[in-house]
Amino acid sequence: xxxxxxxxxxxxxxxxxxxxxxxxxxxxxxxxxxxxxxxxxxxxxxxxxxxxxxxxxxxxxxxxxxxxxxxxxxxxxxxxxxxxxxxxxxxxxxxxxxxxxxxxx
Amino acid sequence: xxxxxxxxxxxxxxxxxxxxxxxxxxxxxxxxxxxxxxxxxxxxxxxxxxxxxxxxxxxxxxxxxxxxxxxxxxxxxxxxxxxxxxxxxxxxxxxxxxxxxxxxxxxxxxxxxxxxxxxxxxxxxxxxxxxxxxxxxxxxxxxxxxxxxxxxxxxxxxxxxxxxxxxxxxxxxxxxxxxxxxxxxxxxxxxxxxxxx
Numbered sequence: 001x002x003x004x005x006x007x008x009x010x011x012x013x014x015x016x017x018x019x020x021x022x023x024x025x026x027x028x029x030x031x032x033x034x035x036x037x038x039x040x041x042x043x044x045x046x047x048x049x050x051x052x053x054x055x056x057x058x059x060x061x062x063x064x065x066x067x068x069x070x071x072x073x074x075x076x077x078x079x080x081x082x083x084x085x086x087x088x089x090x091x092x093x094x095x096x097x098x099x100x101x102x103x104x105x
Numbered sequence: 106x107x108x109x110x111x112x113x114x115x116x117x118x119x120x121x122x123x124x125x126x127x128x129x130x131x132x133x134x135x136x137x138x139x140x141x142x143x144x145x146x147x148x149x150x151x152x153x154x155x156x157x158x159x160x161x162x163x164x165x166x167x168x169x170x171x172x173x174x175x176x177x178x179x180x181x182x183x184x185x186x187x188x189x190x191x192x193x194x195x196x197x198x199x200x201x202x203x204x205x206x207x208x209x210x211x212x213x214x215x216x217x218x219x220x221x222x223x224x225x226x227x228x229x230x231x232x233x234x235x236x237x238x239x240x241x242x243x244x245x246x247x248x249x250x251x252x253x254x255x256x257x258x259x260x261x262x263x264x265x266x267x268x269x270x271x272x273x274x275x276x277x278x279x280x281x282x283x284x285x286x287x288x289x290x291x292x293x294x295x296x297x298x299x300x301x302x
Contacts, residue, residue, distance in 0.1 A: 006221045007293060011261060013220050016230055017238040018262040021148045030156040031139070034163045035132055041168065 116179040120170055131167055138180065142187050149191035149258060151243070162190045181272075188255070188273045195251035209299050213241045217299060248295050253288035260285040261292075 114122075114133070122130040139159075146158050166186050173182055216237035223232060232238065246254050259270045260281070267285065271278045 009223060010217075010221055010296065013223070013232060013238065014242050015262050015264070016234070017242050018148060018258065020234060020239075022144050024147050024152055024155070026143060026147070026155055026159075030159050031132070031135060033156075034135065034160045035129075037160065037164050038131055038167050039128060041164070 117175055120173060120179070123167070123170060131163075131170075134166075134179070135163055138183055141180065142183065145184060145187045146191060148263070149188075149255070150194055154194065158190055158194055162187045165190060185273050185275065188259075189275070192251060192255045192274065195254055199251045209241065209244065210237075213237050213244075214299060216241060217296065245292065245295050245299075249288055249291055253284055253291060256281055256284040257288035257292060261289060 116134065116137075119130050119133050123134075142159055142162055143155070146155050146162070150158050162183075166183055169186070173179065216232070216235065220232050220238070246257070249257060255274065256270065259265045259273065260267065265273070267278050267281045270276075270285075271281045274281070
């Protein structure tokens, strides 16, 4: 019984001592230091996450890219497509004609 | 005439701002909860470590802000981070701990003897505020493991329930119950051995 009373008494005293710790005065410098650390972290994160950001950026540009590809294809299809072989044939025919002209002379 | 009352942004709104890249907004959360966090830290770590631990708590909170879920509230989430950071501090410290069963001063032993038999409440308070009390408590807690120490502080000194302690530390209630019992027994044993010596 006596031991129980002693323990209860002591733990009560320690509880007061423990709760008194809340009144310890602290300067405000930690706040600025914390914000400095956080700023440097966000900068580092920004650097590390560059690839992730780039991916996001690319996906945002996808609709614009699609519209551009569509417009270019329509523009190209409005022209006649002449193959290299046809161009070569055209020039070769002109060349032959000029040689023939020279030979006739 | 209606007085203009500026709108106070909610925690959730501030968190969203921070997550969308407005890092500076995190200082609003710090202003709002600094006293609460400081009150926790002051009780659990030595005086010279308080500022460093508070910094660590807010940096950890910032880093895991993306994992915050609104269900429990920011205050509860932050206090859990605070408690775990304090616990980590002791865990690291105990890893390199050299415990010289440091002798207790004559004043401390005298304090213990007279404190045990005190009956008047006013005298108890005066006694508890004495330097010997602080020193003795810190020294005695130093003999407990980091786990026992944090549970003893929360359950027996702070008066939190087993459930609250379990939520704060993220441990099971059964573990807290066992630790609370074990740490109390250890504390009694240490105090008895001081008295015997």
